[in-house]
Amino acid sequence: MSNIQPLGLIDSAIGAEVRVIMRNSREFVGTLIGFDDFVNIVLADATEYDDNQPKSKKNTVLINGNNICMLSL
Amino acid sequence: MSNIQPLGLIDSAIGAEVRVIMRNSREFVGTLIGFDDFVNIVLADATEYDDNQPKSKKNTVLINGNNICMLSL
Amino acid sequence: MSNIQPLGLIDSAIGAEVRVIMRNSREFVGTLIGFDDFVNIVLADATEYDDNQPKSKKNTVLINGNNICMLSL
Amino acid sequence: MSNIQPLGLIDSAIGAEVRVIMRNSREFVGTLIGFDDFVNIVLADATEYDDNQPKSKKNTVLINGNNICMLSL
Amino acid sequence: MSNIQPLGLIDSAIGAEVRVIMRNSREFVGTLIGFDDFVNIVLADATEYDDNQPKSKKNTVLINGNNICMLSL
Amino acid sequence: MSNIQPLGLIDSAIGAEVRVIMRNSREFVGTLIGFDDFVNIVLADATEYDDNQPKSKKNTVLINGNNICMLSL
Amino acid sequence: MSNIQPLGLIDSAIGAEVRVIMRNSREFVGTLIGFDDFVNIVLADATEYDDNQPKSKKNTVLINGNNICMLSL
Numbered sequence: 362m363s364n365i366q367p368l369g370l371i372d373s374a375i376g377a378e379v380r381v382i383m384r385n386s387r388e389f390v391g392t393l394i395g396f397d398d399f400v401n402i403v404l405a406d407a408t409e410y411d412d413n414q415p416k417s418k419k420n421t422v423l424i425n426g427n428n429i430c431m432l433s434l
Numbered sequence: 435m436s437n438i439q440p441l442g443l444i445d446s447a448i449g450a451e452v453r454v455i456m457r458n459s460r461e462f463v464g465t466l467i468g469f470d471d472f473v474n475i476v477l478a479d480a481t482e483y484d485d486n487q488p489k490s491k492k493n494t495v496l497i498n499g500n501n502i503c504m505l506s507l
Numbered sequence: 508m509s510n511i512q513p514l515g516l517i518d519s520a521i522g523a524e525v526r527v528i529m530r531n532s533r534e535f536v537g538t539l540i541g542f543d544d545f546v547n548i549v550l551a552d553a554t555e556y557d558d559n560q561p562k563s564k565k566n567t568v569l570i571n572g573n574n575i576c577m578l579s580l
Numbered sequence: 581m582s583n584i585q586p587l588g589l590i591d592s593a594i595g596a597e598v599r600v601i602m603r604n605s606r607e608f609v610g611t612l613i614g615f616d617d618f619v620n621i622v623l624a625d626a627t628e629y630d631d632n633q634p635k636s637k638k639n640t641v642l643i644n645g646n647n648i649c650m651l652s653l
Numbered sequence: 654m655s656n657i658q659p660l661g662l663i664d665s666a667i668g669a670e671v672r673v674i675m676r677n678s679r680e681f682v683g684t685l686i687g688f689d690d691f692v693n694i695v696l697a698d699a700t701e702y703d704d705n706q707p708k709s710k711k712n713t714v715l716i717n718g719n720n721i722c723m724l725s726l
Numbered sequence: 727m728s729n730i731q732p733l734g735l736i737d738s739a740i741g742a743e744v745r746v747i748m749r750n751s752r753e754f755v756g757t758l759i760g761f762d763d764f765v766n767i768v769l770a771d772a773t774e775y776d777d778n779q780p781k782s783k784k785n786t787v788l789i790n791g792n793n794i795c796m797l798s799l
Numbered sequence: 800m801s802n803i804q805p806l807g808l809i810d811s812a813i814g815a816e817v818r819v820i821m822r823n824s825r826e827f828v829g830t831l832i833g834f835d836d837f838v839n840i841v842l843a844d845a846t847e848y849d850d851n852q853p854k855s856k857k858n859t860v861l862i863n864g865n866n867i868c869m870l871s872l
Contacts, residue, residue: 362522365541365549367569376435383503384531384574385457395438400547400571401473403438407506423440423505425473428457430529432569433553449581456649458603468584474619476584480652496586496651498619501603508668511687511695513715530677530720546693546717576675578715579699595727602795604749614730620765622730626798642732642797644765647749654814657833657841659861676823676866692839692863722821724861725845741800748868750822760803766838768803772871788805788870790838793822 370434371396379404380433381424387411389422400426443507444469452477453506454497460484462495473499516580517542525550526579527570533557535568546572589653590615598623599652600643606630608641619645662726663688671696672725673716679703681714692718735799736761744769745798746789752776754787765791808872809834817842818871819862825849827860838864 374393381389381402388411391404407419447466454462454475461484464477480492520539527535527548534557537550553565593612600608600621607630610623626638666685673681673694680703683696699711739758746754746767753776756769772784812831819827819840826849829842845857 362540364518364521367541367543367547367549370541370549370567370569372437375437385459385503386531387503389504394435395440395443397440400569401440403440403443419504419506421443421507423443423473423507425499425502425504426571427500427573428503429571430531430533430574431535431565431571433565434567434569445583448583458605458649460649462650467581468586468589470586474586476586476589492650492652494589494653496589496619496653498645498648498650500646501649508686510664510667513687513689513693513695516687516695516713516715532677572717573719575717576677576679576720577681577711577717579711580713580715591729594729604751604795606795608796613727614732614735616732620732622732622735638796638798640735640799642735642765642799644791644794644796646792647795654832656810656813659833659835659839659841662833662841662859662861678823718863719865721863722823722825722866723827723857723863725857726859726861737802740802750824750868752868754869759800760805760808762805766805768805768808784869784871786808786872788808788838788872790864790867790869792865793868 367400368396368398371400371432374434377434380410381429382431382433383424384428384430389419389424391419391422394421400429402426402429402432440473441469441471444473444505447507450507453483454502455504455506456497457501457503462492462497464492464495467494473502475499475502475505513546514542514544517546517578520580523580526556527575528577528579529570530574530576535565535570537565537568540567546575548572548575548578586619587615587617590619590651593653596653599629600648601650601652602643603647603649608638608643610638610641613640619648621645621648621651659692660688660690663692663724666726669726672702673721674723674725675716676720676722681711681716683711683714686713689718692721694718694721694724732765733761733763736765736797739799742799745775746794747796747798748789749793749795754784754789756784756787759786762791765794767791767794767797805838806834806836809838809870812872815872818848819867820869820871821862822866822868827857827862829857829860832859838867840864840867840870
């Protein structure tokens, strides 16, 4: 079975809705429109979720890859 | 769909108002006037917000990219 | 006795079910479908466990290697 | 609009009074007399502030850039 | 007296039982079967200990060197 | 006004008494006898202070630069 | 006065008893038998101390330099 490279997986998700879970457990859902080799992530139409409930609209956000715990595609 | 590079996104936001959310949840709003490859950020006319209420004026601030959780444009 | 290199061990586990334990003690079980040199991990059909009980389905997830405490194969 | 580089901004503030806010929220005000590429900062006549009140005199201090959250000029 | 290099010490412990103490104080005992230059560690037949009491069996585990506080041989 | 480089400042303080404030707020005073490019610091006749009161004698100590918040000269 | 390099100081302490204070305040005393450029430390006949009282024997231990706050020689 081949090894799906993480950056390749993210590239394939450009334009799709993704959920970003931060180290401090904050969660954001939005359309993935960009990323770089440090897994810094750009989301469009981003919404912050709290306990699985929408909490606040954030428009376009750039998220620091160091603080990302997990990306759910 | 093309991949919008994070640093490209920030460059396009020079002169615009941005909101910076820190790892320790402090939030600052100001005019983005500069940044570098480590996503250290320079804001002019910066104001600190607490619970979405303006808390204190900070004038020109340089924010350490390591401590930035997210940039909302 | 030979030294089993960590990345070699992960490579041999592609396609197998693994348990990922995070620094903040969150646990995820899923099929290992990818990884990179920074031990960023891609799981398919991922489920989050809490106190050894399934908590929520996550589908495909990319986990930041920096926040991984341990991988149980 | 041009991009004001963070290190350029600091260089222009040599000799001026600056406020340094640390990751652990401690705050120091003093005359900026030096810095390096890692944004380690040297302040002369430094005073620690607590809740915006002067707390203790520190003379010349060298502050570790890793622990700086923000520099207010 | 010669300087026993840490990686040399680990190499000499391949096949032996070791105790790994993590930064978050979790402890694991198992047979050391592999490691790399970043001191990522592979244990076979690993058991987690809590307050010096066996808590749970983990089989083969890969432990992130960044989160290791100490290795007791 | 010239930029006083941090490492230059430390070099000029060799042989002088300095106060080292750690990230976890522990404080040590001693004679600075050595340092390196990572700002790892060697103090002779070191004493730990707690709430500005001498707490314990430490003789010669090597302090990890990563954990230093500030050096007061 | 010459600058005593930290690694030089450690090298001169090979074979001597040293006290290692960790970032999480745990303390270990033992004979220094090895180290590397990242200040990973190897102690023989190590004992963990708690509030200056011997707490548990650890034999030979390898301590992760990243988690060391201070070395007292």
